[in-house]
Amino acid sequence: MKQFIITLITITFAALLVNCGGDSAKTSSANTLSGTVKIDGSSTVFPITEAVAEEFGKLYPKVRVTVGISGTGGGFKKYSIGETDINDASRPIKDKEIKKANENQIEFIELPVAYDGLSVVVNKNNSWLDYLTVNELHKIWKPGSQVHYWNDIRSNWPHKEIKLYGPGTDSGTFDYFTDAINGKSQSCRSDFTKSEDDNVLVQGVAGDTYALGFFGFAYYKENTDNLKIVPIDDGNGPISPSMESINNGTYSPLSRPIFIYVNPESLKRPEVDKFVEFYLAETYKLSEEVGYVGLPESLTKDIQQKYKTRSTGKWYSQK
């Protein structure tokens, strides 16, 4: 009996081992490129980076790409001490982060990869909400907010407790949202369910009729059966995020570019260089696939130029 079990285990392992070897033989021959690419940062940008890594892995299976989701801020902390090669970011790098990186002689190449329409969502069964003005959003999310029930926003809405979900303080989405809606980054009420993992937020809002949350557009698109998008009125009537409204900026103030920040030192390694090259080439297609908006042609050319010349500094986030 013991023999049988041991044989069984050995066979299972052997089978897995064989398969392991078999895989690399199937893929293309141009795969002598090896090494690691360490990526961390925004969970908003993660779906794109994951898709790129997956497709890249088909071409260059020997290169190991790891992608973390510590949040834009969390990722920058690692990036600025050289622990990662690329940082996914859903907001531009902050001055104090630049300072930290400089202290460690780390530079960055700022590369936008897509546009996101930061989406405010409610539960599918929310029948009363038609849209929110920016002012109403501010009223809900400002620090010390006294909004606890839906009818605190509009008196004809239900007298039910409003359950709020949002990214945590390491999240670029959080930074961007609070900056756009409350006027100051990280300035926000504190009694809401926080998670750096947007999936948790989706689950929360999808499971609660009286919930309201915000995260990147891709996460809404992936879950339209369970979520309802909130059109935002920034003075020109309520606009829902869509490919057009994000692209032409009418979905405001929550349209934003999302970035990757690349360490020029890391680019000296061929695997990182190839990866970023691939990323920039594929990002239009893949970001649209995961639910973001691809950048216009003119901008893409400029970005690729910046990349080729390894131009460091904040080119795209001054406006």
Added chain:
Amino acid sequence: MRLLFRQINLKEKGIEIFLSLSAFVSILTTMGIIMILFTESFQFFKNVSPVEFFFGTQWEPLLVPKSFGILPLLSGTLIIVAGSALISIPFGVLTAIYLSQFASEKTRNIIKPVLEILAGIPTVVYGFFALSFITPILRSILPFTEVFNAASASIVVGIMILPMVASLCDDALRSVPRSLKEGGFALGSTDFEVIKGVLVPSAFSGIMASFILALSRAFGETMAVTIAAGATPKLTINPLESIQTMTSYIVQVSLGDTPQGGIEYQTIFAVGIVLFGVTLLMNFFANWVMNRYREVYE
């Protein structure tokens, strides 16, 4: 001859020292844990008053305005402990009584492995079970239950620690000498009366110790509650709401990966030291109960 003995002795001594070093690894581990937790918490308490930490009712370490009262996290953990106790203690004791008093050898050979399996299932699996099975059922019975709630997590943690209670109580009950039991029967007592009046009191120390150990386990439980109970620190006794335990707070912060320095990073250690301290105390207490109330049968 003398030289040979000397060489052998040297070798023996050498082996002994090497082996003892291995034993000291365990001491090093404990020292490491204590040192790390203490030094970082010390940094933390330089900036946050212990009074605010231990008695504050708001836990908001990341967002301005920051507050560092641990009571919400503590209450979250305690709800889970209480909930899991409600399930594991009654069922565990009853199972132990059944196994030790009523069950046939055949039944024991079925139930004991079942309990071992339940105990051996990883906590992620329990978390999944809570989220995908228990929560939907709870929500259909009580529609105002949130998606992430303490009750589901408590239920699965209860199932998780039930085998521990059952097994330890079973051992305790079985160690009561037959003579005591038979004495009870000789006086005309029923099964129930013997159990209630003789066995349980005699095995009291072991039974109590098993409760404390199981609850200590529930206190330190991480994955099941992280998956199913939520990430909202709040001071509440409503188990149908989303809460946050001390353990899942630590996980949450390390997912966002706050690096060295900074008060956010230090909160990991402040919460960690409370966690470590409480579980340590509970384990010591269980031991003390075992020894103090142990009935000595000659």
Added chain:
Amino acid sequence: MNDILSRRKLKAKIFRIIATISTWSSIIILIILLGNIALDGFSNINWTFLSSFPSRFPHKAGIKAAIWGSIWMLALVAIIAVPIGVSAAIYLEEYAKKNKLSRFIEINIANLAGVPSIIYGILGLTIFVRFFQLDRSLLAGSLTMSLLILPVIIMAAREAIKAVPKSIRLGAFAVGATRWQTIQSHVLPASTPGIFTGVILAMSRAIGETAPLIMIGALTYVAFVPENINDPFTTLPIQIYNWVSRPQVEFHHLAAAGIIVLLVVLLTMNATAILIRNRSLKKYKW
């Protein structure tokens, strides 16, 4: 008089029924738990699943990276923890005098066994990842897990060694063997099955642990098999946790499938341990 007696008897009967139901409900719960998971995930178990890397497309995703990560981690943990654990057990049982120090070590080990796993995560993060600069590697993860299960191995090995009758040792001493010779040639071989069982059970614990590894940073998108101990990695429980966190239902089915794989591995390990234990019980009839 009879009235009271029959009431007492009734109470006893009811109690027995309650106790029986409680006990059998454990089986029912287990069946429901396993059944739920099996139904959920069974359809996803196929060769593609076992041999693919994680993907953003549920129908393409697989646990290859996770399985290999777990295997690597288990192997490393075994190499690190077993020698140390068994050595410590030998020392405590065979060499240490029963004084305050050895008692202190005993209590210490028992306490370490009860420390929540996330504390080990904190320990691992601070010492192995940060201080020793091992980064988020297999080595850091394995070292952390080794510390976690070390108390378990020590306690199990001690039990196995304790079970060897004194007469065996005394016999060896009587013919002039040194302490180490006795251990090496008599005590260890006799206690090996028990030690082995304990090690397997400790490994079962290690393979299912998630929290400490999350803390040292194993939670990322990992689409490769580790090639050396400095590589990043992921494990079965972490991949499962990853999938559980995603809101799309398909990923939940994947998580269930991953759980099935994990449980099958665990079951195999535990069955092996029990078999060895039973075999050895028959062999060594003291």
